[in-house]
Amino acid sequence: MAHVKLHIPGPVEVSAKTFEAFCRPMIGHRGQGYKDLYARMQPQLQSLFGTRQLVYLSTSSAWGVMEASIRNLVSKKVLNCMCGAFSDKWFDVAKRCGKEAEGLQVAWGSPILAEEVDRRLASGQFDALTLIHNETSCGLMNPLPEIAALKRKYPDVMFIVDSVSSLSAVPIPMDALGIDVLLAGVQKALALPPGLAVFACSPGALAKSTTAADRGYYFDFNEFQKNAEGSMTPSTPSISHTYALAAKLDDIFVEGVEARYARHAATNQMLRDWATGSGFTLFPEAGYESRTLVCVNNGAKQGGRVIDVAKFQKLVKDQGILIDGGYGKIKGTTFRVSNMGDETQATLATLIEVLDVALSKL
Numbered sequence: 001m002a003h004v005k006l007h008i009p010g011p012v013e014v015s016a017k018t019f020e021a022f023c024r025p026m027i028g029h030r031g032q033g034y035k036d037l038y039a040r041m042q043p044q045l046q047s048l049f050g051t052r053q054l055v056y057l058s059t060s061s062a063w064g065v066m067e068a069s070i071r072n073l074v075s076k077k078v079l080n081c082m083c084g085a086f087s088d089k090w091f092d093v094a095k096r097c098g099k100e101a102e103g104l105q106v107a108w109g110s111p112i113l114a115e116e117v118d119r120r121l122a123s124g125q126f127d128a129l130t131l132i133h134n135e136t137s138c139g140l141m142n143p144l145p146e147i148a149a150l151k152r153k154y155p156d157v158m159f160i161v162d163s164v165s166s167l168s169a170v171p172i173p174m175d176a177l178g179i180d181v182l183l184a185g186v187q188k189a190l191a192l193p194p195g196l197a198v199f200a201c202s203p204g205a206l207a208k209s210t211t212a213a214d215r216g217y218y219f220d221f222n223e224f225q226k227n228a229e230g231s232m233t234p235s236t237p238s239i240s241h242t243y244a245l246a247a248k249l250d251d252i253f254v255e256g257v258e259a260r261y262a263r264h265a266a267t268n269q270m271l272r273d274w275a276t277g278s279g280f281t282l283f284p285e286a287g288y289e290s291r292t293l294v295c296v297n298n299g300a301k302q303g304g305r306v307i308d309v310a311k312f313q314k315l316v317k318d319q320g321i322l323i324d325g326g327y328g329k330i331k332g333t334t335f336r337v338s339n340m341g342d343e344t345q346a347t348l349a350t351l352i353e354v355l356d357v358a359l360s361k362l
């Protein structure tokens with residue numbers, strides 16, 4: 001169907017094949033058909049997550065599981081690592097859940113560094129930490145392995161990691177890294193329609209959540225575990241998403257995860273090269289750039305080119321592609337272009353032609 005193709009960093013373009021799977025007829029979610037579907041996906045999900053734990057399906061956006069992690073796992077105080085719009089919001093969500101929370105705030109575009117996390121955790125006040133691996137709002141990828149290595153030093157702290165815009169694009173071996181909750185919404189790196197989140201919990205996180213008095217029902221981690229043991233979900237899931245995810249996982253393992261990671265590295269490099277080659281600089285601190293999108297500076301302050309972002313975006317859209325004009329407080333002073341999901345070097349080449357035509361008309 002003719003439509004404006006999405007190169008915004010979520011939701012991203014959904015393939016015709018994924019939509020076809022999404023539109024299959026409904027089945028009962030307590031029947032053998034659904035159980036078989038879920039069970040068949042489980043080893044693929046576990047491989048993608050790098051975990052021996054069961055991977056759960058939550059019919060919610062990522063925020064459902066992000067809030068759930070707070071409600072299931074924070075009893076003392078949570079340290080929220082904040083470096084952009086989504087990670088800043090997680091601090092706000094923790095407080096709205098009535099939890100004690102402290103922000104480890106760095107400037108947008110700067111990474112969260114393990115030394116600073118270590119310094120805060122050393123106070124002994126915290127029993128949980130939230131980290132966004134790939135801060136989509138500013139195109140920044142945090143040094144997850146270095147931060148996660150602190151789990152060995154602080155075994156009682158729950159390490160909660162959002163990989164919404166990085167899962168399946170870069171390796172995130174959950175168990176090896178010592179992550180307690182790894183979660184992702186499916187409309188970004190996994191390129192499904194929005195409306196489902198996938199996540200897994202360490203044995204430590206499951207044990208801890210049984211002691212959380214106010215964890216509710218819909219997002220109770222123990223309900224997810226109990227049901228997943230029978231290849232089911234606690235409540236009626238989005239069955240359409242389950243079909244779509246199963247099809248996507250087949251695609252991922254036919255391509256091969258290593259090839260998928262390499263594809264994202266190559267397509268992201270094309271975007272970085274386009275940006276710098278066109279006279280722009282990148283927003284995130286050098287060395288911490290995302291692999292799934294670019295967040296490009298629009299400003300002389302950074303020593304780069306200045307354009308009318310709104311006009312540029314419109315000129316791109318007139319050619320059938322949507323890019324993003326900057327998120328929140330960096331709207332207009334940055335713009336973002338995504339290479340997440342099914343994008344290839346060929347589709348990126350087309351995108352770059354479109355971007356160049358738009359630039360030439362400014």
Ligand SMILES: *Cc1c(COP(=O)(O)O)cnc(C)c1O
Nearest residue numbers: 061062063086134136164165185
């Ligand atoms: C988009 C995004 C979210 C929020 O996802 P929703 O689907 O809106 O709940 C959270 N974290 C990151 C890193 C994101 O990119």
